[in-house]
Amino acid sequence: MCDATQVLDLSKPHRRRNPLTDEWVIVSPQRATRPWSGRTDGGARLGMPTYDPNCYLCPGNERAGGQQNPTYTSTFVFDNDFAALLPHEVVPNARPESDGELFVLDDADGTCRVLCFSPRHDLTLAHMSVDQVLTVIDLWRDQLAELGARYRWVQIFETRGAISGASNPHPHGQIWASSFLPNEAIVEMHNQAAYFERHGTNLLVDYVEREIASGDRLVTHDEHWVVVVPYWAYWPYETLVVPRRPTASLLDLDGAQRRSLAETLGTMLRAFDAVFDTPFPYCSGWHTAPTNGAAGWQLHAHYYPPLLRSADVAKIPASYELLANDQRDMTPEAAAARLRELI
Numbered sequence: 001m002c003d004a005t006q007v008l009d010l011s012k013p014h015r016r017r018n019p020l021t022d023e024w025v026i027v028s029p030q031r032a033t034r035p036w037s038g039r040t041d042g043g044a045r046l047g048m049p050t051y052d053p054n055c056y057l058c059p060g061n062e063r064a065g066g067q068q069n070p071t072y073t074s075t076f077v078f079d080n081d082f083a084a085l086l087p088h089e090v091v092p093n094a095r096p097e098s099d100g101e102l103f104v105l106d107d108a109d110g111t112c113r114v115l116c117f118s119p120r121h122d123l124t125l126a127h128m129s130v131d132q133v134l135t136v137i138d139l140w141r142d143q144l145a146e147l148g149a150r151y152r153w154v155q156i157f158e159t160r161g162a163i164s165g166a167s168n169p170h171p172h173g174q175i176w177a178s179s180f181l182p183n184e185a186i187v188e189m190h191n192q193a194a195y196f197e198r199h200g201t202n203l204l205v206d207y208v209e210r211e212i213a214s215g216d217r218l219v220t221h222d223e224h225w226v227v228v229v230p231y232w233a234y235w236p237y238e239t240l241v242v243p244r245r246p247t248a249s250l251l252d253l254d255g256a257q258r259r260s261l262a263e264t265l266g267t268m269l270r271a272f273d274a275v276f277d278t279p280f281p282y283c284s285g286w287h288t289a290p291t292n293g294a295a296g297w298q299l300h301a302h303y304y305p306p307l308l309r310s311a312d313v314a315k316i317p318a319s320y321e322l323l324a325n326d327q328r329d330m331t332p333e334a335a336a337a338r339l340r341e342l343i
Contacts, residue, residue: 010331018232019195019203020188025234026327029334048122048169057170059119075139076116085110085176110178111147115139117171124160124171124279126269133262140286141250147177148251148291153185156250156288161281163314164306181290188287189294196296204298208242217336220267220343224260227268229336234326236308236315237275237335239268241301248289248297267343268303274342278311 008014013028056063059071065081088109098104117125117136125133140156147154158173159166181189195203208226211218219227219239230240241264243257253261272280282305289297306314308330321327 016232018230019207020191021184022187022191023232024325025232026325027331028327028329029331031329050120050122052121052170055121055168055170057114057116057168057172058121072116072119074119075135076119077113077139077143080112080114080174083110083112085112085178087111088179107179109180110151110176112177113143113147113175115143115173115175117173121170124269125158125265126273126279128266130259130262130266133266134258137250137253137258137261141253143175144250144288147175151177151179152291153178153181154288154291155182155285157283157285159283161279163312164281164283166281185287185290189290189297192296192298193294202246202296202298204242204300205244205246208240208244216333219271219336219339220264222260222264224257225264227264229332229339231332233332233335234328235304235306236328236330237272237280237305237339238332239303239339241265241268241303243299247299248293249299250286250288252299268339271339271342272303272305275338276307276311280305280307281314282306 010027011029013026013030015024015026017024051058053061055061057069059069059073059076061069063069063078063081067078067081069076069078085108088107098106115136117123118128118132123132125136128136144154144156154175154177156173156175160171162169192203195201199206208221208228211228211231212221212226217229217231219229221227221244224244226242226244227239228242229238241261243253243261247253247257269280272282282303284301284303286299286301288299306316308315315328317326
C-alpha cells in the first residue's frame with residue numbers, strides 16, 4: 001500500500017475498493033492505448049418486427065414449454081417453464097443431509113417467473129414511453145409484494161442481448177424469489193449494516209451525494225435518482241442506479257420517485273444504445289432489501305454492460321481475473337464522460 005502522503009497518479013495502474021462487497025478492482029488506464037486488431041466500428045441497428053410468429057414470448061404464441069400465451073396488450077407475467085428454483089414440496093421426514101463441513105447441503109426453494117415488458121417484439125425499455133416504463137416498474141413492485149410475502153429474497157433482473165446470454169430477443173426480465181439469501185445479498189447486507197452502525201447513515205446515500213458533488217463519474221441525476229459509473233466499476237460501462245433519500249425497497253417508492261425512475265432509466269438506456277449505435281446488451285438487477293429487513297440497506301440497481309470496443313467486442317473475464325483479481329482498462333471517469341456526452 002502506498003504511503004499516506006503520496007498522491008497516486010490515476011493515469012497509472014491502481015486499485016479501487018468496492019465498499020458494498022469489500023472486493024478490489026485493478027484499473028489499468030495505460031492498456032486502453034494498446035494496439036488493437038479487432039473490430040472497432042459501430043454495429044448497425046438490427047431491425048426487428050413488432051411481432052415474430054416464432055417468438056415464444058410474443059402474444060398468442062406457444063411457449064417453449066408448450067403453454068399458450070394470451071393475446072396480452074401490456075405487461076405479461078408467467079411462471080418460468082424451465083425454472084431454476086421450485087417451490088418447497090413437503091416430504092415427511094425428509095431433510096437435507098450434509099456430510100461433514102466439506103460436503104454441506106441445504107434446501108434451495110423458490111419461484112421463478114418471466115416478465116414480458118411489452119407485447120411488441122421490438123420495443124425495449126430504452127425506447128418505451130415514460131408511462132410504459134412506469135407500468136413495468138409497477139409490475140416489479142406488484143411481484144415483489146406478492147413473492148416477498150413468501151420468500152426472504154426477491155431478485156428482479158434483466159438479461160438483454162445474445163452476447164450477455166439472453167435466450168430470446170423479446171424485451172423481458174425475470175424474477176427468482178428464494179427462501180435463502182444469495183451470496184451477493186449476504187455480502188452487501190453485512191457491509192451496509194456495518195457502515196450504518198459506524199456512521200448512522202446509509203452507505204449508498206452518502207456515496208451518491210459525494211458523486212454528485214464531484215461530478216467525475218456522474219451520468220445523470222435529478223432530485224430523486226442518481227446514475228453513476230461507480231468508482232469501483234468492473235464492467236466497461238457499468239452503472240449504479242440509486243435513490244437519493246434513504247429507501248430500502250421498491251415498495252417504498254412514492255409516485256414522484258416512480259415517475260422519476262421511469263424517466264431516469266430511459267435516459268440511461270438510450271445513452272447505452274448510442275455508445276456503439278446498437279441495442280446495448282447488459283445484465284442488470286435490483287437489490288431491494290431482504291423481505292425481513294436489513295439495517296442500513298439502500299435500494300439500488302446494478303447494470304453490467306459487457307461491450308468494450310465495438311458493438312461486437314465484449315469484455316470477457318480473462319485468466320488473471322478468474323484466478324487472481326478483477327481488472328479494467330478504461331477508467332470509470334472516462335466511461336461516465338462518454339455516457340454524459342450521449343444524453
